[in-house]
Amino acid sequence: MVYYLLRKKNVFLYLILFFIISCNTGTPTPENNNSILSNNNYLSMISLSSGTFYLNPDFNKDILEYSIQCTMNTVSFQAKTEDQKSYFEFRLNGNTWTILKSEVTKDLTVDSGLNKLEIKVTAENKSTKTYVVNINYTNYYLSDIEISNLKLANFFNKNNLNYYGDLSTDFITITATKEQDAKKVEYSLDDGNYLLLQSGIPSSEIKINVGNHLLKIKVTSIDDNYFKEYKFEFFGNQNVANLKTVGAQLFNNYIRGLFADAQYLYIADYDGLQIVDIIDIKNPKEVSKIKINGYPSYGITVKNNICLISRNINGASIFDTNKYAIDIIDVLDKTNPKIIRTIEGATYFKIININGEFLIYNNDVFYKFDTTKPTTANIEIFFSGKLPFYKYRDSLYSADQKNISVYKNNKITQIGADIGIMDLFAKDNFIFVTDQSQLQSIDITVPTKPVKKYLPLMEYLIKDTYGNYVYIADSIGRYFKIIDIRDPNNVKITKNFDNLGLPKYDRPSAVFVSDHNCFLAFENYGLYIFTDKD
The missing domain is CATH 2.60.40.10 (Immunoglobulins)
Structure with missing residues (x-):
C-alpha cells in the first residue's frame, strides 16, 4: 500500500500516512507536553x-x-x-x-x-x-508610666520590665497607660492584692512606709491569657530631719550585733541573744534571752522568724579559738527562742545586712541561706570576693586594700582607690570608700576614667546604710552623724548628734537602722536609740 502510494507520487496521501505512523510511535506533541512538568508544590x-x-x-x-x-x-x-x-x-x-x-x-x-x-x-x-x-x-504592654515623687534610675521602655527609683517623700501616685490593644492595667505594692488602675488617669495617693518596697504594674491581654509585670524597686526613707534620741541606756553586756524590724530588736552580746519589744520605742522591754556559748562577734540577722548569729566556739575572745559557728535560732515564739541547728567551720563567718538583705561571708566566699528551710538548707555559694562588701541594686562591690571589684551583668570592673579601704558603700555611679579617717568618692560613670575626691569631716568607724542615708559613728564615741547621699555629687551631713552624753569616750560596737528607728551600741555604755517618731 505504501509503496503504491509512493509510486503514484501522491504527496497528499503520503503526508497522511506519515502522520498516522508518527502517532503510533509515541513521539511527543504539544498536546501531551504537560506530563513532564513538575508537580512539586511543597x-x-x-x-x-x-x-x-x-x-x-x-x-x-x-x-x-x-x-x-x-x-x-x-x-x-x-x-x-x-x-x-x-x-x-x-x-x-x-x-x-x-x-x-x-x-x-x-x-x-x-x-x-x-x-x-x-x-x-x-x-x-x-x-x-x-x-x-x-x-x-495579644498586646499586654505599657505604653507609658509616671510615678509621682519617684525618680527612676533609667528611662521607661515598654520592653524593659525592671526599674529602680529614688523616693523623695512618703507617698506616690501612679499614672499607667496601657497600649490600646491591652485589656487592663493593675498595681500591687509589696506583693499585696492587685488593684485596678484607670489607664492614663492618676491613682489616688498611696502611702509609702519606711523601708524597701516593690511596686508591680501588671498589664493583661484582651483574652486574659497573658500578662506582663513591670517591677519598680525603691526605698522609703526615714524622716531624718525629725530624728531625735530617746536616750535609752540599757543592756550593758558588751553588745556585738544588732538587728531590728518594726516591732522587735534582736541583740547579740557576750551572753547570747536578747529579744526586746520596741513597739513603744521610748520604753523598750526585754521579752526573752537565750544563752549561747562562745563569743558572738560577727553579725546577726533575722528573716522568716529565723535568727542567725555568728560566733566562735567556747572561746573568751576571737583570738582564743580556731573553730567558728552560725547558730540558727527559731524566734517565732519571741518569749521562747530555741536553737535548732548549728553550722560549724574552721574560719569565721560574718553576717552582712544591707537594706533588708543578708549574706554570709566565710573565707573569701559569700553565701546565701534559705531561712524557709532552716533545718535542712545548706549555705549556698553566691559569689567569691573580699571584705569589705556592698550590694547596691544589681551591682556587687568587693574591695581588697586599694582595689575595688564591681560585679554587674556578669562583668567585673576593677577600680583603684587612693586610700586603704576599710569600708565602702555605693550610690548611682559613685563608690564611697573610707580608711576610717577620711572618705573618698569615686565617680565611675566612665569606669576607665574614675574621678576621685575627698569629702571633709567624714571620719567613721562603723556605719549602716538605709535608703538614701548613711548612719555613721566615729571610733571613740564623739558623734553620730547621718549623711545624705541622694545627690552623690553633693554628699553632705544632714543630721549630727555631737554630744551623746557618755560618761567618757567609748568605742561603738554596732549600728543598725530599721523602720523609724536607729540603734547605736557601745562597748561599755549600752545602747542608744534614735527615732523619727513624735
Missing part, C-alpha cells in the same frame, strides 16, 4: 517569629496548618519552596495575594486577636497547595 521552610514565640508545631512540609502567639503587632515572615520551578504567594486576613521571592524576609503587621496568614505554593504544572498560619496577637 514548601521546604516557613519561618515566623515574634519575640520569644515561634511556629507551633515545628515546620514539616506535610503539615499544612500552624499557629504562633505574638505580643507585638509585627511578625517577621520567611518561606522557601522545595522546587525552584515553583513559586509562592501569601495573603493576610483575606487581602490580595502577593508574590514573594523565596527566602526574602517580610514584616507583617497584624491586628489584635486572631490573624490568618495563607501561603499558596504553585508548582510548575500549575497545581497548588496552601499552608495556613494562625497568628494570635
